[in-house]
Amino acid sequence: xxxxxxxxxxxxxxxxxxxxxxxxxxxxxxxxxxxxxxxxxxxxxxxxxxxxxxxxxxxxxxxxxxxxxxxxxxxxxxxxxxxxxxxxxxxxxxxxxxxxxxxxxxxxxxxxxxxxxxxxxxxxxxxxxxxxxxxxxxxxxxxxxxxxxxxxxxxxxxxxxxxxxxxxxxxxxxxxxxxxxxxxxxxxxxxxxxxxxxxxxxxxxxxxxxxxxxxxxxxxxxxxxxxxxxxxxxxxxxxxxxxxxxxxxxxxxxxxxxxxxxxxxxxxxxxxxxxxxxxxxxxxxxxxxxxxxxxxxxxxxxxxxxxxxxxxxxxxxxxxxxxxxxxxxxxxxxxxxxxxxxxxxxxxxxxxxxxxxxxxxxxxxxxxxxxxxxx
Numbered sequence: 533x534x535x536x537x538x539x540x541x542x543x544x545x546x547x548x549x550x551x552x553x554x555x556x557x558x559x560x561x562x563x564x565x566x567x568x569x570x571x572x573x574x575x576x577x578x579x580x581x582x583x584x585x586x587x588x589x590x591x592x593x594x595x596x597x598x599x600x601x602x603x604x605x606x607x608x609x610x611x612x613x614x615x616x617x618x619x620x621x622x623x624x625x626x627x628x629x630x631x632x633x634x635x636x637x638x639x640x641x642x643x644x645x646x647x648x649x650x651x652x653x654x655x656x657x658x659x660x661x662x663x664x665x666x667x668x669x670x671x672x673x674x675x676x677x678x679x680x681x682x683x684x685x686x687x688x689x690x691x692x693x694x695x696x697x698x699x700x701x702x703x704x705x706x707x708x709x710x711x712x713x714x715x716x717x718x719x720x721x722x723x724x725x726x727x728x729x730x731x732x733x734x735x736x737x738x739x740x741x742x743x744x745x746x747x748x749x750x751x752x753x754x755x756x757x758x759x760x761x762x763x764x765x766x767x768x769x770x771x772x773x774x775x776x777x778x779x780x781x782x783x784x785x786x787x788x789x790x791x792x793x794x795x796x797x798x799x800x801x802x803x804x805x806x807x808x809x810x811x812x813x814x815x816x817x818x819x820x821x822x823x824x825x826x827x828x829x830x831x832x833x834x835x836x837x838x839x840x841x842x843x844x845x846x847x848x849x850x851x852x853x854x855x856x857x858x859x860x861x862x863x864x865x866x867x868x869x870x871x872x873x874x875x876x877x878x879x880x881x882x883x884x885x886x887x888x889x890x891x892x893x894x895x896x897x898x899x900x901x902x903x904x905x906x907x
Contacts, residue, residue, distance in 0.1 A: 534786045535837025535878060536844070538779040542874040543845045545772040547867030549765065555699045556761055558629050559706075561593070561728035562737055563744065564755045572596075573752070575724040583727065586743050588735030593617045593728040596714045601669040601685075602707065604655040604692075611651055612705045613668065615714020616728075623730045626696050633660045633694030637710045644693025650704030652695050665689040666707075673719045688717045780881045787889040790826050794893035798822065798900075805900040815898035822897050826890025834882040838875060845870050 565583070567573040575594060584592050593616055600613035621635060626646070636644050645666060647657070655666070669685045690709055697703055715721065731740050737756055744754045758765055798805070805818055845868045847853055852865030 533837065534779065534783040535834045535882065536841040538776070538783070538878050538881075539838060539841030539870075539874065540844055540868070541775055541779065542772065542878070543841070543868040543870050544866055545768065545775065546869035546871055546874070549768050549772075550869050551863065551867045552761070552764065552768070553757065557757060558625055558698045559702050560757050560760050561623070561625070562731050562757060563729035563741055564753075564760055565727040565729065565744065565748065566725070566753045566755070568751055568753055571598075572720065572723040572725045574722055575727065576722065580727075582747060583729075583744065586740065586747060588732050588740035588743065589729055590732040591619050591623055591730040593620045593623065593730075594711055594724050595726045595728055596711060596718060596720050596723075597725045598670070598714075598718055600707075600717065602651075602655070603667045603669070604657060605664060607655040609651070609654050611707045613670075613714055613717070614706055614708050615711045615718075616708055617711045620708070620728075623728070626698075629696045629698050631695050631697045633692070636693050637708065639693075643690045643710050643713050645690045646694045646696055646708040647692050648703035648706050649695055649697040650700065651707060652692075654704070657692055657695075660692050660694070662691055665691050668709075668717055670717045670719075686717050686719065688713060776877065776881075780885075783881055784885050784888070787830065787885045790829050790886070790889040791893065793829065794822055794826055794890055795896070797825065798893050798897045801897075802900050805897055809900070818897050818900075819894040822894035823887075823890045826886055826894070830882060830886040830889070834879070838878070842870065 580592060580594075583589060595617075596615040598613060599610055602609060602611050602613075616637070618638065621637065626635065630646075631649060632652075633646075635646070637646065638644065647655075647666075651657075667687060667689050669687055672684060672686050690713060729740070729744070731737050741754050741756055748754065808818060844853075848865065848868045855865050856863060
């Protein structure tokens with residue numbers, strides 16, 4: 533049971549890690565370029581052309597992102613306003629995540645916004661129409677007159693054109709708008725907060741990442757999808773490690789029955805052990821007999837546990853036996869993913885536990901005095 537539980541729990545952590553990666557891949561680019569210091573950087577045409585010329589770079593999307601205040605009719609909130617270049621749609625990251633409207637940022641000279649479903653609910657945008665626009669406000673840079681409140685902020689309006697649904701943290705916060713709209717509202721001019729790169733299918737992402745790092749130097753970060761959420765993925769791996777350690781201790785506690793069984797067996801078989809010594813068996817042979825006995829007991833249970841864990845994980849994958857229990861969950865059932873290293877680590881733990889539980893009784897068996905038990 534301990535082996536089965538360890539396999540299942542580790543597989544669930546693998547499934548959750550893959551789920552998080554898949555959700556972020558809809559939102560995050562394959563590669564993201566940001567400044568090492570500062571919030572933004574100057575994106576001149578020379579640098580952009582150099583990046584586009586790197587082998588494997590398919591699309592370079594300029595991004596301006598910051599918090600902004602938005603108002604729609606009587607509703608208002610603060611959102612993450614993300615201005616993206618016209619080629620953002622060509623990256624096809626959100627094609628499958630649109631739940632209402634159309635995937636567009638500009639049409640017939642009119643700007644449109646893509647809003648998260650959580651933002652839609654917060655602003656009570658029931659229908660996407662050309663009658664009501666979203667009003668965005670952003671603090672004006674430089675010296676402003678406090679005598680006229682209207683001059684404290686920049687204001688621009690835009691029509692909601694589509695609604696996306698990815699994951700709660702994105703749906704409740706993000707609004708995508710055309711790059712020139714955001715740059716004008718926030719007065720960024722030629723400055724950008726990041727560049728998002730789509731890699732050509734014929735090239736490997738790590739290969740292109742290294743080439744961009746070599747080109748841009750130490751002033752820029754070039755992050756792949758995992759590095760963009762390094763802290764979150766690291767936290768999951770740490771949790772998985774502690775779960776592995778905890779269940780290994782449970783296996784160690786469960787192994788006490790092996791220890792006591794072998795100890796009782798040594799007491800019960802003292803006469804037989806003495807006969808073996810009298811027949812010429814050495815201590816190594818007797819010790820090996822009891823170590824093998826402990827291995828048979830524990831490995832039989834471990835193999836059955838590994839098989840049961842494998843079967844339950846397969847059933848969960850295909851039939852979703854255990855559900856998330858939440859109506860708003862991304863998946864109905866807990867995701868599981870089996871990995872060979874988990875089975876190897878579990879087997880290694882069992883071997884260590886078995887040796888620890890069997891060694892002491894086996895050592896006691898070698899101390900049986902043949903003179904006291906053979907008459």
